[in-house]
Amino acid sequence: MRDRPTTPLRSSARRATLAVDVVVLSPQQEALAVLLVRAPAGARERWTLPWDAPQSGEGLEEAAARIAQSVLGVAPAFFEQVGALADGKRHPGDADVSVGIVALSPAGVGIATADAEWFPLASLPALAPRHRNVVDRAASVARQRVDQSPLAFRLLPPNFTLSELQSVYELLLGRRLHKASFRRALQASYLVEPTDEWRSEGRGRPAQLFKYAPKKRRGARRGVRFDLFTE
Amino acid sequence: MRDRPTTPLRSSARRATLAVDVVVLSPQQEALAVLLVRAPAGARERWTLPWDAPQSGEGLEEAAARIAQSVLGVAPAFFEQVGALADGKRHPGDADVSVGIVALSPAGVGIATADAEWFPLASLPALAPRHRNVVDRAASVARQRVDQSPLAFRLLPPNFTLSELQSVYELLLGRRLHKASFRRALQASYLVEPTDEWRSEGRGRPAQLFKYAPKKRRGARRGVRFDLFTE
DNA sequence: GACATTAGTGGCGAAGAGGTACTAATTCGC
DNA sequence: GCGAATTAGTACCTCTTCGCCACTAATGTC
Numbered sequence: 372m373r374d375r376p377t378t379p380l381r382s383s384a385r386r387a388t389l390a391v392d393v394v395v396l397s398p399q400q401e402a403l404a405v406l407l408v409r410a411p412a413g414a415r416e417r418w419t420l421p422w423d424a425p426q427s428g429e430g431l432e433e434a435a436a437r438i439a440q441s442v443l444g445v446a447p448a449f450f451e452q453v454g455a456l457a458d459g460k461r462h463p464g465d466a467d468v469s470v471g472i473v474a475l476s477p478a479g480v481g482i483a484t485a486d487a488e489w490f491p492l493a494s495l496p497a498l499a500p501r502h503r504n505v506v507d508r509a510a511s512v513a514r515q516r517v518d519q520s521p522l523a524f525r526l527l528p529p530n531f532t533l534s535e536l537q538s539v540y541e542l543l544l545g546r547r548l549h550k551a552s553f554r555r556a557l558q559a560s561y562l563v564e565p566t567d568e569w570r571s572e573g574r575g576r577p578a579q580l581f582k583y584a585p586k587k588r589r590g591a592r593r594g595v596r597f598d599l600f601t602e
Numbered sequence: 603m604r605d606r607p608t609t610p611l612r613s614s615a616r617r618a619t620l621a622v623d624v625v626v627l628s629p630q631q632e633a634l635a636v637l638l639v640r641a642p643a644g645a646r647e648r649w650t651l652p653w654d655a656p657q658s659g660e661g662l663e664e665a666a667a668r669i670a671q672s673v674l675g676v677a678p679a680f681f682e683q684v685g686a687l688a689d690g691k692r693h694p695g696d697a698d699v700s701v702g703i704v705a706l707s708p709a710g711v712g713i714a715t716a717d718a719e720w721f722p723l724a725s726l727p728a729l730a731p732r733h734r735n736v737v738d739r740a741a742s743v744a745r746q747r748v749d750q751s752p753l754a755f756r757l758l759p760p761n762f763t764l765s766e767l768q769s770v771y772e773l774l775l776g777r778r779l780h781k782a783s784f785r786r787a788l789q790a791s792y793l794v795e796p797t798d799e800w801r802s803e804g805r806g807r808p809a810q811l812f813k814y815a816p817k818k819r820r821g822a823r824r825g826v827r828f829d830l831f832t833e
Numbered sequence: 834g835a836c837a838t839t840a841g842t843g844g845c846g847a848a849g850a851g852g853t854a855c856t857a858a859t860t861c862g863c
Numbered sequence: 864g865c866g867a868a869t870t871a872g873t874a875c876c877t878c879t880t881c882g883c884c885a886c887t888a889a890t891g892t893c
């Protein structure tokens with residue numbers, strides 16, 4: 372590649388229409404589900420992600436919390452950006468730029484609006500191309516970050532059984548995990564604490580409830596992992 | 603948390619000023635450095651990140667490539683979004699929203715403009731608060747992604763010695779690594795291939811040059827790693 | 834030719850991985 | 864009441880991987 376004449380920068384900050392598109396994820400019926408809202412009559416697709424423009428002076432995660440709350444009834448406790456998208460594809464509000472934000476909500480949280488519904492990630496209805504893109508990125512971000520942030524714990528109520536935790540990990544990763552190894556690794560991480568409660572869920576032995584209570588870990592950082600490349 | 607009356611969504615996509623702020627990283631003099639450009643006279647800080655508004659129809663990474671090229675002379679080969687920021691803090695162009703993008707450039711690539719300079723991450727001059735924020739996030743993203751993407755390879759020329767590769771990893775991670783373990787892990791990952799070339803760098807035994815040539819790996823995904831949490 | 838310097842490898846003990854198979858505590862069916 | 868089914872949780876074994884030390888290899892310096 373060779374040098375080219377350069378155009379001057381700082382032409383001026385251009386005005387663009389901006390949308391915050393929220394991907395609310397939650398485990399529903401043994402599958403990871405996305406919250407969609409019914410599109411207004413006349414729209415090309417029948418469903419869209421919850422979205423809105425950020426209000427002036429409002430941060431982006433703040434906007435996402437407001438948007439999620441207006442659909443779900445409660446604000447999710449965890450947000451993470453998927454990234455900004457200006458792919459030129461169609462957006463329901465014709466926004467030039469979309470900021471995608473993943474929000475995580477535990478199972479069993481009710482939906483406030485009659486116009487909203489959970490759809491399993493695997494069987495989504497048709498969405499505007501931009502929204503489709505945002506959802507795909509959101510799912511991929513969730514999978515990539517699951518062992519770097521407490522994502523899984525935000526998809527569960529405050530108290531949960533270890534089997535529930537393992538199930539959420541399996542949903543996020545899309546593969547089965549080994550019970551003994553899972554618990555051994557969890558034990559060593561000092562991320563959870565047992566509570567006094569036990570839950571009897573139909574058949575079988577009752578399970579002890581745990582809560583997320585990360586201890587400060589001795590920073591025993593180990594070597595480089597070359598086997599985590601996604602590309 | 604209880605249900606609250608909801609405000610209607612889809613008020614309309616609001617117009618906002620948008621900037622793409624680019625953090626070009628490169629190893630310079632044994633340290634990770636950021637490319638800054640001299641601010642125009644009268645600005646509150648003397649240096650800024652290279653930034654501009656995206657042109658219409660231009661993707662965000664595309665804009666970042668154009669901006670980086672105009673300062674550096676060549677376009678970096680690798681871009682990754684840091685995220686969108688609407689923190690209300692001061693931006694040199696008073697943009698409402700900044701999209702931060704990290705670009706990686708190998709050492710030894712010349713700077714085209716006299717108004718640009720490399721600054722080690724550890725000793726940056728004063729920057730506009732928003733830019734300071736973008737740089738901090740960029741560094742943190744780079745550290746977090748280093749073992750999920752071939753970041754380190756993009757900070758090196760096409761052919762490199764394993765010691766150089768290890769040095770880049772040490773720069774990114776901010777800690778020393780063990781030579782034998784590093785090479786053993788690298789060997790097992792099938793990410794690099796030896797070339798026929800050797801390089802004699804002053805003293806010591808000459809080193810073989812390698813190139814980045816990732817083979818399709820057997821997807822031997824292993825257990826969950828709870829020890830990678832950053833929070 | 835001795836020495837310093839950098840590259841690269843072999844091997845060892847400890848820790849971690851996955852797997853099997855066990856024990857524990859409950860509900861269900863009879 | 865009692866065994867079968869079901870789910871929770873653990874003990875142990877094996878194989879791999881990790882960190883580390885110590886060594887060999889090939890060059891420049893004096």
